[in-house]
Amino acid sequence: MIYHQLALNVPLYPLLTYAYPTTLPAGTRVAVRFRNRLVAAIVWESDIQPEIDLSKIRPIENILSDGWQLPADWRALLSFTARYYHYPLGQAVMAALPKGLRQPKAVPLPKQEHIYSLNALGRIQPAPPARYHKQNALWQRLLAAPATLHQLKTIHTQASQYLKQWQQQNWIEASHIPACGSIPTSLHQLNQQQQQASAEVQTKCGQFAPFLLYGITGSGKTEVYFDIMANIMQQGKQVLFLLPEINLTPQLMQRVRQRFPHTVTTVLHSQTAAGQRTTNYLQAALGQAALVIGTRLAIFTPMPNLGLIVVDEEHDYSFKQESELRYQARDLAVWRARQAACPVVLGSATPSLESWYKTRHGDYQLLQLSERAHSNAQLPQIHLLDIRRLPLDNGISDIIKQKLQTNVARGGLSMVYLNRRGFAPALFCDACGHTFGCPNCSAKLVLHQHAGQLRCHHCDFHQPIPPSCPECGNQDLTAVGQGTQRIEEYLQHLLPSARILRVDRDSTAHRQDWSEIYHTIMRKEVDVLVGTQMLAKGHDFPHLNLVVVLNADNSLYSADFRAPERLFAELMQVSGRAGRADCTGEVWVQTRQPEHKVYQALAAQNYVTFATAELAERQELGMPPFSYMAAIRADAHTMHEAQQLLRQVQQGIEQQHALPANVNVFGPVPMLMARLAGYERAQVFLESKNRRDLHHSISLWQNWLLHLEKSNPHTRWLIDVDPLEM
Numbered sequence: 219m220i221y222h223q224l225a226l227n228v229p230l231y232p233l234l235t236y237a238y239p240t241t242l243p244a245g246t247r248v249a250v251r252f253r254n255r256l257v258a259a260i261v262w263e264s265d266i267q268p269e270i271d272l273s274k275i276r277p278i279e280n281i282l283s284d285g286w287q288l289p290a291d292w293r294a295l296l297s298f299t300a301r302y303y304h305y306p307l308g309q310a311v312m313a314a315l316p317k318g319l320r321q322p323k324a325v326p327l328p329k330q331e332h333i334y335s336l337n338a339l340g341r342i343q344p345a346p347p348a349r350y351h352k353q354n355a356l357w358q359r360l361l362a363a364p365a366t367l368h369q370l371k372t373i374h375t376q377a378s379q380y381l382k383q384w385q386q387q388n389w390i391e392a393s394h395i396p397a398c399g400s401i402p403t404s405l406h407q408l409n410q411q412q413q414q415a416s417a418e419v420q421t422k423c424g425q426f427a428p429f430l431l432y433g434i435t436g437s438g439k440t441e442v443y444f445d446i447m448a449n450i451m452q453q454g455k456q457v458l459f460l461l462p463e464i465n466l467t468p469q470l471m472q473r474v475r476q477r478f479p480h481t482v483t484t485v486l487h488s489q490t491a492a493g494q495r496t497t498n499y500l501q502a503a504l505g506q507a508a509l510v511i512g513t514r515l516a517i518f519t520p521m522p523n524l525g526l527i528v529v530d531e532e533h534d535y536s537f538k539q540e541s542e543l544r545y546q547a548r549d550l551a552v553w554r555a556r557q558a559a560c561p562v563v564l565g566s567a568t569p570s571l572e573s574w575y576k577t578r579h580g581d582y583q584l585l586q587l588s589e590r591a592h593s594n595a596q597l598p599q600i601h602l603l604d605i606r607r608l609p610l611d612n613g614i615s616d617i618i619k620q621k622l623q624t625n626v627a628r629g630g631l632s633m634v635y636l637n638r639r640g641f642a643p644a645l646f647c648d649a650c651g652h653t654f655g656c657p658n659c660s661a662k663l664v665l666h667q668h669a670g671q672l673r674c675h676h677c678d679f680h681q682p683i684p685p686s687c688p689e690c691g692n693q694d695l696t697a698v699g700q701g702t703q704r705i706e707e708y709l710q711h712l713l714p715s716a717r718i719l720r721v722d723r724d725s726t727a728h729r730q731d732w733s734e735i736y737h738t739i740m741r742k743e744v745d746v747l748v749g750t751q752m753l754a755k756g757h758d759f760p761h762l763n764l765v766v767v768l769n770a771d772n773s774l775y776s777a778d779f780r781a782p783e784r785l786f787a788e789l790m791q792v793s794g795r796a797g798r799a800d801c802t803g804e805v806w807v808q809t810r811q812p813e814h815k816v817y818q819a820l821a822a823q824n825y826v827t828f829a830t831a832e833l834a835e836r837q838e839l840g841m842p843p844f845s846y847m848a849a850i851r852a853d854a855h856t857m858h859e860a861q862q863l864l865r866q867v868q869q870g871i872e873q874q875h876a877l878p879a880n881v882n883v884f885g886p887v888p889m890l891m892a893r894l895a896g897y898e899r900a901q902v903f904l905e906s907k908n909r910r911d912l913h914h915s916i917s918l919w920q921n922w923l924l925h926l927e928k929s930n931p932h933t934r935w936l937i938d939v940d941p942l943e944m
C-alpha cells in the first residue's frame with residue numbers, strides 16, 4: 219500500500235492519510251469515506267510515511283477520472299493561503315474549488331469550441347443556389363471568414379446539419395478556437411499619461427512587478443488595463459481581471475465584449491450558476507480561456523499561462539472575504555503575481571492606505587493619471603453645505619431642492635446618494651421613547667414601509683410594523699430619519715414631472731434588474747437616481763451632472779480607525795460619477811460638520827493630502843500599515859462566555875511566557891457590533907511590527923484555542939488576519 223495525504227473538507231488542521239495500491243500524482247481528485255460519507259478529496263502528497271497505526275488507515279475508494287489534475291502552483295497558492303490565514307488546509311482547498319469539483323463525481327472537461335473554415339477544395343465549389351437563401355448565406359459567411367457554430371447558428375438554425383454535410387464532402391475544416399483571437403484596436407487613442415502607464419507595465423512583462431495605478435475618477439484606468447491586457451494576451455498569455463462584487467455591471471461586460479470580441483472570456487463570481495462556474499473554472503485551468511474576469515473568489519482559478527493580474531478598485535472591501543476562509547484577494551493577487559513572475563496592476567482613484575504606503579517605500583511602482591480622459595470632461599465642483607442652521611424637509615434643504623428642480627427642468631440627470639436603504643432607519647414612540655431593536659443583533663430595525671415590515675439589515679429577522687408601541691400602547695409611532703424609499707417618495711412629490719429611479723439592494727434583487735436599470739439610464743429615461751453604494755462605483759453615465767449626498771455624517775462617529783478612509787473613498791467615488799463627459803458636474807454634500815478632515819479633503823479633491831495626513835496619524839498610533847494585526851474572535855450566547863474563552867487562552871500563554879516581546883495584545887473587548895445574529899462577539903487584537911512574530915503568536919493562540927474548545931463547547935472561535943472588521 220502507498221500512503222497519501224489528502225485535503226478534504228473537514229475542520230481539522232492536519233491533512234488526513236489514506237491508502238491506495240499505487241502512487242497517485244499530487245493534485246488528483248479522489249473519493250474517500252469520511253464518517254461514513256463518500257466525499258471528494260485532493261491528493262496533496264504521495265508516498266508518505268504515516269505516523270499513525272497503519273491498520274487505522276482507510277483506503278481511497280476511487281479516483282475521479284477528470285483527465286486533469288490540480289496543478290502544483292495552485293497547490294502552493296492554497297498551502298500559502300491556509301498557512302497565512304491560519305485556516306485548515308483541507309477546508310481552504312475545498313473553498314477554492316467550484317461546487318462541481320467539491321463533489322465525489324468525475325467532471326467531464328469542457329469541450330473546446332471549434333471554428334470552421336472552407337478549405338482550398340471548398341473554395342472552388344459553387345455556392346448553394348441563391349433561392350436557398352439561408353444555405354447560401356451560410357456559405358457566404360464561411361467564404362468571408364472562419365466562424366464558430368454559435369455564429370453560424372445565428373444565420374441558419376440548422377447550420378450544424380449543413381456543416382456536417384460539407385465536412386463529409388471534405389470542403390470544411392474545423393480547428394480549435396484560439397483562446398485569444400484577433401484584438402481590434404481601441405476606439406480611444408490613449409492620452410500620454412495612459413500610454414505611459416501602459417508602457418511601464420508592458421516593459422515588465424514576464425517578471426514579477428507590482429504597480430499601483432492611481433488615476434482620478436474618469437481618468438480612463440479601464441482603458442489602460444485593456445491596453446495592457448491586449449498586449450499580454452496577444453503574446454499567448456492569460457489575464458486575470460478582478461473587480462469588486464458590485465462592479466460586475468452590464469456596462470463593464472459590454473466594454474469587455476466590445477474590446478475583446480474574439481477572446482475566450484470566462485466570468486467567475488458568486489452569482490454564476492454552479493454548473494457554469496465549474497465549466498468556466500476548467501476553461502481557465504485548461505488554458506482555453508485567455509481572459510478570466512471575476513470577483514474575489516476568482517483569485518483561486520488555476521491559470522497555466524498567467525501573464526497579468528489586474529485588481530480594479532483595489533481599495534474595495536469586497537476583496538476581503540468575511541466568513542470562513544477570511545482571505546484578502548488583493549493581497550493574494552500580489553503573491554500570485556510573484557509566483558507566476560508577472561506584473562500585477564492594482565488600480566483606484568482612492569487607493570487603500572496599505573497600497574499607497576507601499577508606493578512610498580518602493581514596494582509598488584506608482585503610475586498616475588491626473589486628468590479626466592474624455593477630452594471635455596473636468597472634475598466636478600464639490601460644495602459642502604452646512605445644514606446646522608437650515609430647515610430640512612425630509613432631510614433635504616431648500617438649496618438642494620432648488621438644485622434638483624433646476625436640473626430636472628434643464629433636462630439633466632441627477633443622483634441623490636444616501637447609504638441607507640429602506641424607508642427609515644428607525645421607528646420611534648413619541649410618548650415613551652421606545653425604539654425597535656433587532657432581538658438578534660445590536661442594531662435598530664429598519665422600517666420598510668411598502669413591505670409593511672420592520673427588518674434587520676444584519677440578520678434575516680423581520681416583523682410586521684406594529685400598530686402601537688409595545689411599551690406604552692401609544693399608536694403614534696414616528697419614522698425617524700431617511701432611507702432611499704422615503705427619499706424616493708418625497709422626491710416624487712417635490713418633482714412631480716421627473717422620472718425617478720431608485721437603485722439599491724431591494725430594487726435590484728436580480729442581476730437582470732441591473733441590466734434593465736442600466737439601459738434605462740443610458741436611454742435617458744431617468745431624471746433622478748436615488749440610491750446607495752450600488753450607484754457609487756465604477757459607473758460611467760456621461761450625462762450625469764448633479765450629485766447630492768445626504769446623511770454621510772453618520773460614518774464620522776464610528777470608532778473604527780478606518781472609518782475616515784472608507785468614507786473619503788466612498789464620497790470621492792460618488793462625486794466622481796458627475797461630469798464625466800461633455801457636461802460639467804456639480805456635487806453637493808449636506809453635512810453638520812463641514813470642517814471635518816474628510817469633508818475638507820473631499821472639497822479639495824485631494825487624495826494625496828488626505829492619505830499623507832491619515833498615514834501620519836496611523837504612524838503615531840502604530841496602526842496598520844505601520845504594524846500588522848490579527849483578530850482572534852469568540853462568539854457565544856453571552857458576552858461573558860465569549861470573553862472567558864479568550865481570557866483562558868491569554869492566561870495560558872502568559873503562564874508559559876511564550877509570547878514574543880514585540881507582540882502587543884489588546885482585549886478581550888466586544889466587537890463594535892457586539893451582537894450579531896444571536897451571538898455576542900468578543901475579540902482580542904494581536905499587533906506587531908514584525909510579521910513573523912505576529913504569525914508565531916497567532917499559532918500559539920490557535921493551539922490553545924484548539925486545546926480549550928472542548929471545555930467551551932458553546933463558544934465558536936475564528937482567526938482574522940489583517941482584519942478590516944473591528
Ligand SMILES: Nc1ncnc2c1ncn2[C@@H]1O[C@H](COP(=O)(O)OP(=O)(O)OP(=O)(O)O)[C@@H](O)[C@H]1O
Nearest residue numbers: 406407408409435436437438439440441591592756
Ligand atoms: N484616451 C481616451 N480618450 C477619450 N475618452 C476616453 C479615453 N480613455 C477613456 N475614455 C473615456 O473616459 C471615460 C472614463 O473612462 P474609464 O471608465 O476608463 O475611467 P476610470 O478611470 O476607470 O473611471 P472610475 O475610476 O471613475 O470608474 C469613459 O467614458 C471612457 O470611454
Ligand SMILES: [Zn+2]
Nearest residue numbers: 656659674677
Ligand atoms: Zn438582526
